[in-house]
Amino acid sequence: MTGQYNSEIDLGFARLDVDRAERTGDPEVVFGGVKTPGQVVTALRTLHQAHPDLPVLATRLTDETIALCRRELPGVQVDAVGRTAVLGAARPAHGRVAVVCAGTADLPVVRECAVTVAAFGSRPETIADVGVAGIHRLLAQRDRIASCDVVVAVAGMEAALPSVLGGLVGAPIIAVPTSVGYGWHMDGLTAWLAMLNSCAPGVLTVNVDNGFGAGVAAARIARRMGG
Template identity: 60%
Template sequence: MDDNRTADLGFARIDLDRAARTGDPEVVYGAGKTPEQVAAILTTLHERHPDRAVLATRLSPEAMDAAAAVGAEVHRVARAATWGPLPAQRGRVGIISAGTSDAPVAAEAALTVAVHGAEAVVINDVGVAGLHRLLAVRDSLESLDVLIVVAGMEGALPSVVGGLVGAPLIAVPTSIGYGASFGGLAALLGMLNSCAPGVTVVNIDNGYGAGVAAARICRVEPRVEVER
């Protein structure tokens, strides 16, 4: 049964009130859902909230095709789809990735940032194996309000960036690496043990979670000091 807060599709109860509660719209997590279910949820959310973008993440190729068939825009590198206009941008979030293999997670983070109301500035392939590449973009990093740093292997990049720049930094470990990386666990532990202060870590491959957190930081008004 539908009300003004929920749409019951039989296989799922869609939260229509999330934006009013949290400032962030409902998002479809596509893994484990059939292409038809993804398309139905996207359609319902778009019909109820045509004034803002809705997002579906972790889509299979078949689910992306189904989303495109009903009118959504597909983002194949990010394995995602959006439908509707993006909100006005507030704040600039840098998405810094170590290597090309990290691209799907970085793209998911960048798209999430845009859907949640901040500008995404993407800087690719600046991993610590070629430190000169990171130093070459240092000035660009210093102009950003929040940083999302995406890396696999040993996960060293957030520590290096955190030692260069003072912006809030969200580290995203990826499941990229050889056997001893244990599917991203090595990168996760390396980031959790970062010697650089101010590094916050999300779960393995969680570009979406990092993107939401970064956009929320950008929405916070600067605190004004009051003279006493």
């Protein structure tokens, strides 16, 4: 594309795509995992200036980056568990996303997902510690989960949660395998393969620990369905 879709801001260490919100409805997101704390703060501040009416998001932040964001960015909302930072006012929420996890060990991925869902314009409802080892807990939440437009199912170990949910609710299910488990779970590969091979229809799978990717997809689906 040329013309109206080629505006960028060159920060030296990164070129920010400030037209992305016009093309997709969502601003560019800062991946903080390979950036210095100062670079993350600069990128967030610049994106916020370019999109003053939308929240801008940074993910995979180190403790040092989180501390600097709190010092340098007034009004920033930090989630230390999910390692995220959001700068800017919340946007109107359309639709609802159930972010369901098997165990509390999955909470970093859950929090990354829930923050992303909110930043991308839907309302997350977190339902934690409902893994199949205590399936009565999941069944007790079935109606609440089924009332949402999209379900994100986060699980490690043998990753049975998405398949079970696929037989309980009719909403689209986005499965997120996590690198959590006893013994040799191969950094989440076991969970990923289990989710890819789910026997339940309507289950889609993202990469290991990718709460961000699941959150973006879920929010975009939910806000279309939620009006």
